[in-house]
Amino acid sequence: MQCEEKLEVFENGFKDEKFNVEVKFYGNDARKVLLAMIYELYLPEYGREYVYPFECAKEFWNIYLEGEEIQDEEFQLKPIKFTSEQVIKKLQEEIKKIKPPLEIKIEEAKIYKTKEGYLAVGNYFILDPRGRLFIFNKPSIANKILKYIWKW
Secondary structure (H helix, E strand, C coil): CEEECCEEEECCEEEECCCCEEEEEEECCCHHHHHHHHHHHHHHHHCCCCCHHHHHHHHHHCCCCCHHHCCCCCCCCCECCCCCHHHHHHHHHHHHHHCCCCCCCHHHCEEEECCCCEEEECCCEEECCCCEEEEECCCCHHHHHHCCCCCC
């Protein structure tokens, strides 16, 4: 669905040519995380009253979420010093369950231990402890995703 001249929203992600951002998720539902990202991207242009691309994506995904609910969360992550084969295998099994359409090289990711499980952050993907795999086109997108995955 076209939500803005350069913003296209689809079932499992969005593509925005204005900001050159493309994010897709696989596995468990992550649409609220993507909604928060869309809100953040367009907030400066639209202001808090009515962020049209956010409202359009909400309607397409049939999700109730208000702009006031979107607040990024501080995250303090410390990578695991030594990643064991057991941890790698566990993450690879999780990826196999998700069945992404491309190969994910978990060995190249930074791996963190969180309260909920392991978090793997690569240059173009994040595998979170909730069974969601985010794939994106720019390494800087990882920080935007990490701000919202803890809440939803």
